[in-house]
Amino acid sequence: MPSKYQPQVSAWREDLHKGIYTTKLHLSNNKKLRYANDDYCEFSRRLPVMQYFLRCITVIFSLIFVVSIILGILFIIYIITKLNEGRSIFILCTFLIILSFQLFLQMFLNICFAPEDCPIRLNRKTGKVYIYDHFLLYFGSLRTFIRSPFRAKEITVKEFNWADIQGCMTSVSVPLASGGMVRSYRLECVVCEPNTTKVIDHFLLAAYSSLNYYEWMWINSYMAFSDNNLDRELMPEDEFTWPIKVNWPEEIDKKSKASSLEEYQQIDAEYKKIKE
Structure with missing residues (x-):
């Protein structure tokens, strides 16, 4: 059975439920939570290869x-x-x-x-999602062979509506010389045209060595203001960090921290005047 969301992402495995996840235990953030308050949260999307050593x-x-x-x-x-x-x-x-x-x-x-991290911010008061993207997250795709390596400093920041985002799990199997298989999993988010299942973009949320989707469950409950069983422990700080830091553009930084949709619209109008 194919994905509900088309065109289907590469190596698709299953579509994920979008909504509040209720469990007896706290919903783990998988030690990826960088920050959270009543307005917005920020999750790390750092891959193992992005760690300092x-x-x-x-x-x-x-x-x-x-x-x-x-x-x-x-x-x-x-x-x-x-x-x-x-x-x-x-x-x-x-x-x-x-x-x-x-x-x-x-x-x-x-x-x-590449920066030390490529986080995602989710603002539940405005219903907006912000992606801090770098090509390293997608290394190994077809673009690896056709993209100029001298664009390595390039950062892409995207803004989406949470209502248009759906989750799916992808997986890739690699055979071992000694026999058996090694399987890796990626939690991908697809962005659809409003009120449709037509995919217009996608981005990586997390990569795993086992089949789970902790971040997706946590984020869904957070965005629905269901905070009772959320694990609020922040990710541990590294003793050594990469010198290239995360630097959100000023406009995006302000928008992503807005406490209401009205405040967001005011910030948006201010920056549109500046650009004119």
């Missing part, structure tokens, strides 16, 4: 690999200029090495220049 290790190995590829390209170019036979094989090898170089350069630059 893992990022440093990945950067070092990616740099070594990139340098090795450059040396390999230079060697192949030298061989091609010296030999007339097997030229097509060398050209194929060169193409594969250049493709690998682009991939690892993409990884190296994106890990270096």
Whole structure:
């Protein structure tokens, strides 16, 4: 049975219920809650590779690999200029090495220049959702091979209506050489046209190694003002943090903290006048 929301997101597994989740125990925020008050909450979407030490290790190995590829390209170019036979094989090898170089350069630059986190803010008084997006969250998609690696500093901030957002779970299986499978899960949110199931955008909410959707359950209850069983413990602070911090644009920062829809509209009108 396919997803209710079309076009279906890649590696779709199931659609998730949208509404209040009632449980006897507190709804866990999976230690991803960065901040919460009566107006808005902010959740971390930081992937494991974005943690300080893992990022440093990945950067070092990616740099070594990139340098090795450059040396390999230079060697192949030298061989091609010296030999007339097997030229097509060398050209194929060169193409594969250049493709690998682009991939690892993409990884190296994106890990270096990605911010310490890519949070999501949800304002239940205005019904608005704000995404602080970086390409590293979607590394491995088709865009990895066609996107310029020199756009690694680029941050995209998006605003959506909570009413247009639905949740779904995706999963990918990878076979092991020793047998068996390793399965990873991603909690994706799809954005639909108002009052339809037509998907116009999507974004990552969380990535897991097991099948759960704690953040989705917590957020649904929070946005419905059902706070009684919500875990309010904030995510632990890291001893070491990445120097590139989260920096919300001023307009978005004010809108996302508005205490009412009227205040939101006032802020929106003020910034429209400035832009005119």
